[in-house]
Amino acid sequence: MSNDTALPLARFTILEVNDANVPLCLRLSTSLAAKIAADLGASVLKIEPPGGDPVRRAPPFLPQGESALFQFLNTSKRSLVLDLASDAGRATLKGLLDKADAVLFEEPAASAPLLRASRATPIEIAAFSVEMNAATRPVSEFAILALGGLLHMVGEPERKPLRLGGHQASYAAGLTAFTGLAAALAARDAGQTAPDVRVSLAEVMQWVNWKAVSGADAAGASPGREGRISEFQIVPCRDGHVAVVYTVTQWPATRTLIGDPRLADAKFSTRAGRRQNIAELYEIITPWFVGKTRTEIQKTAQAKGVPFGPIFSPAELLQTEQYVARGFLADMDHPTLGTLRLPQLPVQWNGRSFAPRPAPELAA
Amino acid sequence: MSARPLTGVRVLDFGLLTAGANTSAMLADLGADVIKIESGAYLDPFRIVGKPDNEDGWWNRSPQFRFTNRNKRGLALNLKAPEGQRVIRELAAHCDVVVENFRRGVLDRAGLGYKDLSALNPRLVFAAISSQGDTGPERMNVSFGSTLDATSGIASLTGYEGEEPRISGMDVNYPDQIVSLFATGIVITAVMEARRTGQGAFLDFSQREVASFTLGEEILAASADPARPNGRRGNREEGVTQQDAYRCKDGRWIAVTLDQPDATLAAFCASLDSTAAVTALLARGIAAAPCNDGNDLLGNTALQGVTLVRDERGGLVKGLPYRLSGKGISIERPGPDLGQHTSEVLRELLGYDDAQLKKLAEAGVTSTMPTIGDV
Known part of the structure; x- marks a missing residue:
């Protein structure tokens, strides 16, 4: 889709307002949602505070010193620096809002009241639910993972809980804000009054973690991190680690794959039995992995319909046969940073991908 | 009720578990009419995974199924029977969107793939959500939730300092939870295009790619500097004191x-x-x-915000991940019993009469009970 006019959101104009004094974890959500729209062809103008979006100075960094986080989150956008503390800055913003279909911003921003009242549909990112009435409460993405219950789910029961790698709270909220934005644009397109959209990281994390609530509601006791007593565990293999994962219906195939006669014991034949004897089960199956590579394990297991998961690092994903074959990773020519390789939007539309364009430089 | 963003959009929903069924649930929450297709021979696995007891009707009582499938109507039509396939093709002519997350090839073999259905209805937006996507050497690979924690890169960055990688596990299955948050927005975008141009689209989603996309900056940084130190840092975070x-x-x-x-x-x-x-x-x-x-x-x-809500039977179900015009949702109908709305929908959309419905039931094409025996 090299021709912009052919891109699906090409007829929409969207403002992303990065005001001063907003927590970083909220900025990541806003920028991700707007980036998706921009890669889909929307005209996205990023309003940066004097000195630029603080994400420009956030890790991880490229060898040249630029922020990889910023480059990933701001593809296909244009940028304009405005001092929203000044009358002139706000006047310029008002003019831009009159021509925009939607505006993305964060709840604690000083400009939020102005943006909520504009004729562009407001898409607002917050840390907490409206009911918590906590717009000024100190926030971090890590604290949100704890609040939403996701932190409780990972690690060993007797040791501290663990966060998931990456910016999962901010990005899950960013994906949600994109879907909210799409719904608002669809309503405008159909001649309806578009709903304004409010996404909070805390609500998105709870929504994502719904099985903890469903489990607690049904059983009284909450699900939690199970570590070494979990049915799914990580085992070492010749060149790394593999996640042992199988469903109830895939157990017979898993047993056949491992091929140890001790697994035929009746105590392993039901899920309850396997959970009761989980340490012994893993003693039996772990040696099968030791001499094999991740690739061998994946091929052998998939041939039997068993979904074992070899663990790959971000660097290894760059070589992944499947990602290379699908062209999931784009080579983007950046005017000053050279060629950057990064994931494209994770969808193919009639077989076509959405090549990202470089993030904007900060105007002098 | 006043018009909502997807009022007038009808979804033929083959979505299962979270990745598929929740995408169509989010479309329902925005006003789409979602008709979920199962069969006595193939239930949404959530009916089985979450079954609370072995008494008669257990397949209608799974909390996990009800959490995810509220606001939908439910049909049971046998995809393997030629008559079932014919009825589904007729339904597809009256729909705007298909959502499916079967293993690749299942719908094609039933004559219900994108090629078949778009020939009958060119404005159809067809969302195919699969583990690895519809192309590539691994397209037939199976996965279950945490398989993708492992293969996407997330697990490699999760764990105690210097120890082995960790997955989110079966009570979270994190990669399954996030795909609908993205896929729903893309489906809406394609529906807008279909409204404007009359042309639908085949949307090919790889769940593994969605999970890796959440590590975009890590993949970019690794590509620029292959020697970049990586791995498990406990709860520490680069740039945080x-x-x-x-x-x-x-x-x-x-x-x-x-x-x-x-x-x-x-x-x-x-x-x-x-x-x-x-x-x-x-x-x-x-x-x-x-x-x-x-x-x-x-x-x-207060913390819950709009994420949980009760259906008319008092059961707790999934609410919204966002607030629209200041509000959450009220549940208009609880998750359907197996085949609860088969007759209603076939009468309403296809004009079937009693005799036709009776014939389908007698042939085992429609059903209200599982035919899979004990599970």
């Missing part, structure tokens, strides 16, 4: 993020109950929160 979970006097864990290092923080937390510690830290302008479990979430309606 001090961050960890600390155990309090009452035995509960709290999460704390500091801008200035504080070597006494662990002792401070250990000296106070968790509520007092969080309150004291917040008062000092420090981000802190209790490490909540499912019961804590159940009991905190």
